[in-house]
Amino acid sequence: MxxxxxxxxxxxxxxxxxxxxxxxxxAFEEHYFACDECFAKVQAMERFIAGVxxxxxxxxxADAAAESSRRAPAWALxxxxxxxxxxxxxxxxxxxxxxxxxPLLQRNAQVAMAEAQSQxxxxxxxxxxxxxxxxxxxxxxxxxxxxRGEETATAVLPAxxxxxxxxxxIGPTRYRNYRMEVDAPSxxxxxxxxxxxxxxxxxxxxxxxTAALQAGIFRVRLIGQxxxxxxxxxxxxxxxxxx
Amino acid sequence: xxxxxxxxxxxxxxQGEAESEAALYEKYSARVYYLxxxxxxxxxxxxxxxAETFLRVLQAIRKQQVRSQDALPAFILGVARNVLRELYxxxxxxxxxxxxxxxxxxxxxxxxxxxxxxxxxxxxxTIERLKPREQRVLxxxxxxxxxxxxxxxAVDLAPERVRLVKSRAxxxxxxxxxxxxxxxxxx
Numbered sequence: 001m002x003x004x005x006x007x008x009x010x011x012x013x014x015x016x017x018x019x020x021x022x023x024x025x026x027a028f029e030e031h032y033f034a035c036d037e038c039f040a041k042v043q044a045m046e047r048f049i050a051g052v053x054x055x056x057x058x059x060x061x062a063d064a065a066a067e068s069s070r071r072a073p074a075w076a077l078x079x080x081x082x083x084x085x086x087x088x089x090x091x092x093x094x095x096x097x098x099x100x101x102x103p104l105l106q107r108n109a110q111v112a113m114a115e116a117q118s119q120x121x122x123x124x125x126x127x128x129x130x131x132x133x134x135x136x137x138x139x140x141x142x143x144x145x146x147x148r149g150e151e152t153a154t155a156v157l158p159a160x161x162x163x164x165x166x167x168x169x170i171g172p173t174r175y176r177n178y179r180m181e182v183d184a185p186s187x188x189x190x191x192x193x194x195x196x197x198x199x200x201x202x203x204x205x206x207x208x209x210t211a212a213l214q215a216g217i218f219r220v221r222l223i224g225q226x227x228x229x230x231x232x233x234x235x236x237x238x239x240x241x242x243x
Numbered sequence: 244x245x246x247x248x249x250x251x252x253x254x255x256x257x258q259g260e261a262e263s264e265a266a267l268y269e270k271y272s273a274r275v276y277y278l279x280x281x282x283x284x285x286x287x288x289x290x291x292x293x294a295e296t297f298l299r300v301l302q303a304i305r306k307q308q309v310r311s312q313d314a315l316p317a318f319i320l321g322v323a324r325n326v327l328r329e330l331y332x333x334x335x336x337x338x339x340x341x342x343x344x345x346x347x348x349x350x351x352x353x354x355x356x357x358x359x360x361x362x363x364x365x366x367x368x369t370i371e372r373l374k375p376r377e378q379r380v381l382x383x384x385x386x387x388x389x390x391x392x393x394x395x396x397a398v399d400l401a402p403e404r405v406r407l408v409k410s411r412a413x414x415x416x417x418x419x420x421x422x423x424x425x426x427x428x429x430x
Contacts (some may be wrong), residue, residue, distance in 0.1 A: 010406075033274050034316035043277070044417045049385050050357040051366035051416070056386035060370060061378050152387075185388065217388050239387070 001031040006038060016045045018186060053215075057243060140210075141165040144220060144236040152217060152237040159242070161210050166238075168204040168222060173233055175224030180206055182238075185216035194225075215242045253312055256304045267304075268297055271316070275323045280356060282327050292330060296323045365420035369412055376400075377408045384409060 006012060006028070014020050015028050032038040055061050142155035144166060155164055166180070182191040190212040196204045204222070220236040252270075255263025272293055279292035299322050303309050309318050370378055376398055383394045384405075395402040 029278065029320060030317050033271070033320045039274055039277075043273075044413070044420070046357045047362045047420060048366075048413050048416045050355070051362045052381050052385040054358050054363065055366050055370060056382050060367065061382040061386070 001027045003038075006031070012038065012041045012045050013049075016042060016049055057241075136160075136162055139163060139165055141167060142238060143167045143169065144238065145169050152239045154239040154241060155213075156241045156243060157210050157213060163207040164210050164213060164240075166206050166208055166220070168206075168234075168236075169202075170198075170204065170222065170234060173224055175226060175233065177224075177226040178204060178233065179223045179225050179230075180204075181221045181223065182208065182212075183219040183221070184212075184214070185218065187219075190218075196222075213240045215240050252315065253304055253309060256301060257307060264301060267300075271319050272297065275319065278320070278323055279327060283330065286356065288330060292323060292326050295326045299326070361420055361423040365416050365423055368419050369416045372415060373408075373412060377412070380405055380408045381412060 001011070011020065011024070011028055015025060020028065028038075032042055052061070138158065138161075140155055140157055140161050140163075142153050142164065144153050145168075157164060168180075176197060178196040180191075180193040180196055181189060184190045191208050193206045193208070196206060199205055216239070218238045218240060220238050222233045222235070223230055224233045252263055252267045256267065275296050276289050276293045279289035279296075280286065283289055283292065296319065300309075300319050303318070303322075309315060370381075373381070380394055380398055380400070383389045383397060384391070389397070391402050391405050394400075395405045398405070400408075
């Protein structure tokens with residue numbers, strides 16, 4: 001492996017973040033065993049990434065992220081300069097609010113109430129899991145919703161947690177039974193749960209072993225199994241964080 | 244000092260020079276330990292793998308089983324991988340197996356082993372030099388695990404600019420960390 005390739009392909013960073021193929025990983029290991037410069041870069045990258053993650057977990061970067069999101073982008077400043085035009089549009093906005101927005105907010109409020117009920121049901125599920133043999137308090141739980149598009153659900157797994165409860169809200173489908181497949185950030189399948197069916201609240205619930213869930217972004221796929229033919233029903237992004 | 248090059252390691256160790264053994268260990272022990280820590284996620288296992296690896300490497304050199312000087316780094320790496328495989332095989336027999344290739348998926352991250360006071364200080368000083376948007380870039384890249392292109396879209400920067408932010412931050416971090424640790428060694 002050549003230094004130019006290592007530099008151009010960001011091999012050091014990808015190696016540290018486990019994003020190289022097995023062949024490239026082994027080739028790079030053979031390289032840095034003979035190369036002091038690259039081994040020093042690997043060590044520095046390990047410290048740097050670990051330090052950034054540590055800072056983010058301690059909130060040292062959170063303010064910056066929030067501040068950044070609060071800052072108006074450059075184009076917004078130009079838009080502001082044309083704010084006189086906004087006055088003209090104000091009347092239209094008021095009409096839109098009365099005819100469209102307020103009914104939408106009412107519907108959202110109904111959805112929020114339904115979600116609150118769902119949350120109560122999930123809490124009950126957590127409690128029932130925690131009360132079983134080998135009971136564990138504060139079982140982590142994450143809710144996956146297909147209606148939220150590409151949004152990533154996040155689960156924070158304390159060091160002593162053994163199970164992660166996954167609650168999946170799905171709309172109407174033709175299936176009675178489902179299979180859940182979980183892929184690691186590397187794309188490798190790590191967990192499969194068979195025989196899922198809707199509970200009394202219409203949702204699916206499964207508990208996953210946290211030993212297989214390292215920090216990173218996982219893919220969760222829900223596949224309708226019965227009646228056949230099987231097909232993909234929905235897919236979710238699940239971010240695992242470990243404090 | 245004898246044995247500071249691959250050829251010196253081989254001849255010096257074969258002639259029974261303790262300095263050559265020490266020099267070989269000094270040059271490669273951090274690599275073996277890092278590889279083992281990365282695979283096993285355990286400091287104790289990494290120590291064991293390092294010790295066993297060097298035991299076998301030294302025995303092989305003494306018996307003149309390592310003939311090519313250029314192949315010494317790859318030979319040490321190969322021995323370390325074998326020791327790791329044997330570790331996992333023993334665990335499999337004991338019923339708590341984690342195959343080497345799956346270890347990264349099923350055991351806690353090893354990165355906490357890289358966090359110490361100097362790293363925290365260096366990161367803090369690096370962050371202080373960054374604009375809020377640049378800090379956000381780091382968070383999205385390394386904490387939210389987004390790809391460079393996703394980050395670029397999210398913060399309205401060109402992907403090249405995102406890479407530049409990352410490489411500059413890393414450069415600052417390395418410089419600060421180096422000063423901190425060099426000062427510590429000097430004390």
